[in-house]
Amino acid sequence: MNKFVWPVRVYYEDTDGGGVVYHANYLKFMERARTEWLRSLGFEQIALRNDPGVLFVVREVRLKYRKPACFDDALSVVTELSSSGRSLLEFGQTILRGEEILTEAKVEVVCVDAERFKPVAIPPVIREKLV
Numbered sequence: 001m002n003k004f005v006w007p008v009r010v011y012y013e014d015t016d017g018g019g020v021v022y023h024a025n026y027l028k029f030m031e032r033a034r035t036e037w038l039r040s041l042g043f044e045q046i047a048l049r050n051d052p053g054v055l056f057v058v059r060e061v062r063l064k065y066r067k068p069a070c071f072d073d074a075l076s077v078v079t080e081l082s083s084s085g086r087s088l089l090e091f092g093q094t095i096l097r098g099e100e101i102l103t104e105a106k107v108e109v110v111c112v113d114a115e116r117f118k119p120v121a122i123p124p125v126i127r128e129k130l131v
Contacts, residue, residue, distance in 0.1 A: 003080045004040060006033035008095075010073040021069040026103045027061065030093045033077035034109070041129040052123045053114045056089070060108040067102045069095065075102070084130055087111045087119040 014025045035045065038056070048054050069075055078094045087110050095103040111122045122130075 003078055004033065004037040006036045006077045006079065008032070008075045008077055010069050010071055010075065012071055015071050019071040021073075023065065026063065026065070026069075026095060026105075029075070029077050029095060030079070030105060030107065031058075033079045033093065034091065034107070037079045037081075041126075043126060043129075048126075049114045052125070054111050054120060054123060055114050055117075056109045057112055057117070058107060059088075059110045060106075062106045064104045065102075066104070067097075067100065069097060069102050073097050081130060082106075084122070084127075086121050089122070089130075 008029045010021055014021050016022045034056075038045065045055070048056075074097070076096045078096060080092045081089060082092045083090045089109045089111070091105075091107045091109065093105045093107055094101055110119050111126075112118060113120045
């Protein structure tokens with residue numbers, strides 16, 4: 001499936017005392033990239049919450065840190081939908097500095113009812129765009 005690339009600049013606030021990106025911030029970078037991927041398909045998460053009444057929530061993340069990112073680095077977050085099920089989306093995400101792989105992740109996201117937080121089928125209007 002298609003790759004979506006989102007640029008990220010590392011700011012001082014993203015780093016620890018040594019100028020290295022704090023480990024939890026890689027998850028923030030990946031979350032932003034998935035949000036922008038969804039937006040690139042024409043969907044705003046606030047609008048999806050209202051109609052058709054769904055949210056996408058992370059169920060599982062597997063991360064592998066290879067090399068650190070540092071203050072002022074220009075990064076790319078590559079997001080690729082690797083598979084989808086009735087309510088599940090599985091992503092491969094990679095954070096790069098140039099061609100250098102810094103972090104790799106497998107992320108499982110589930111479509112849930114916005115009020116009950118129970119898994120529901122991904123709405124057809126969204127599924128059509130995933131092809």
